[in-house]
Amino acid sequence: MILCIGEVLSPDELDDISNLLTDAEFIDGKTTAGWHARLVKHNTQLPKDSPVLGQVRSLIHTALQRNRLFQMAARPKHIQPPLISRYGTGMAYGAHTDDAVMRSAQQLMRSDVSFTLFLNPPDAYQGGELVIDDSQGEQPYKLPAGAMIVYPSSTLHRVETVTEGTRLAAVSWVQSLIRDPQEREILFDLDTVRQSLFEQRGKTKEFDLLSKTHANLLRKWVEC
Ligand SMILES: O=C(O)CCC(=O)C(=O)O
Numbered sequence: 001m002i003l004c005i006g007e008v009l010s011p012d013e014l015d016d017i018s019n020l021l022t023d024a025e026f027i028d029g030k031t032t033a034g035w036h037a038r039l040v041k042h043n044t045q046l047p048k049d050s051p052v053l054g055q056v057r058s059l060i061h062t063a064l065q066r067n068r069l070f071q072m073a074a075r076p077k078h079i080q081p082p083l084i085s086r087y088g089t090g091m092a093y094g095a096h097t098d099d100a101v102m103r104s105a106q107q108l109m110r111s112d113v114s115f116t117l118f119l120n121p122p123d124a125y126q127g128g129e130l131v132i133d134d135s136q137g138e139q140p141y142k143l144p145a146g147a148m149i150v151y152p153s154s155t156l157h158r159v160e161t162v163t164e165g166t167r168l169a170a171v172s173w174v175q176s177l178i179r180d181p182q183e184r185e186i187l188f189d190l191d192t193v194r195q196s197l198f199e200q201r202g203k204t205k206e207f208d209l210l211s212k213t214h215a216n217l218l219r220k221w222v223e224c
């Protein structure tokens with residue numbers, strides 16, 4: 001499932017992030033890519049010791065925690081602290097697949113879900129689409145500032161060359177409580193229907209039965 005979620009960051013949070021990044025120093029992004037992705041990764045990102053990295057990550061963490069759609073779609077067990085990337089003119093990230101296993105703090109995590117959170121508006125740059133190769137073929141995504149795309153880490157994807165302007169984005173990976181993407185989608189759909197039924201009719205018998213099925217499938221599939 002590929003899901004676009006709007007207004008994950010508020011205009012105030014976007015302003016704060018933009019101010020923090022204005023004078024920040026960025027370094028070559030190759031340092032955090034796997035050996036094959038490194039060959040095609042041409043961007044820059046905030047270094048680990050950047051004085052603003054903690055604040056930017058904290059704003060993003062808060063936004064992800066409160067976003068119900070993200071929580072429902074990804075069911076995060078671990079979220080890798082996001083990389084804050086900047087693509088200037090001529091920069092791109094060629095076709096690659098994300099590492100299946102990553103080190104997060106002191107532990108290893110599996111990447112199930114990848115996401116890009118767009119930090120500046122689409123008219124601030126030409127090109128720079130995230131292109132995901134899914135069963136329908138290649139699909140380009142270029143979202144408004146503050147919106148995010150959540151997609152399976154198993155896909156091949158790339159970032160088109162930025163031909164003008166600057167693209168700012170946060171990217172990260174999630175190990176999901178629900179490993180299987182189809183099971184995750186079934187739970188997402190059931191949860192969506194359950195909530196809409198509740199909004200329309202309140203806590204009916206049908207709502208209770210759907211909630212029971214949702215909880216029992218979650219119990220069956222969850223990896224704690
Ligand atoms: O910037 C993006 O939209 C995606 C970057 C990416 O694919 C990666 O860092 O692995």
Ligand SMILES: [Fe+2]
Binds near residue numbers: 096097098114157
């Ligand atoms: Fe990637």
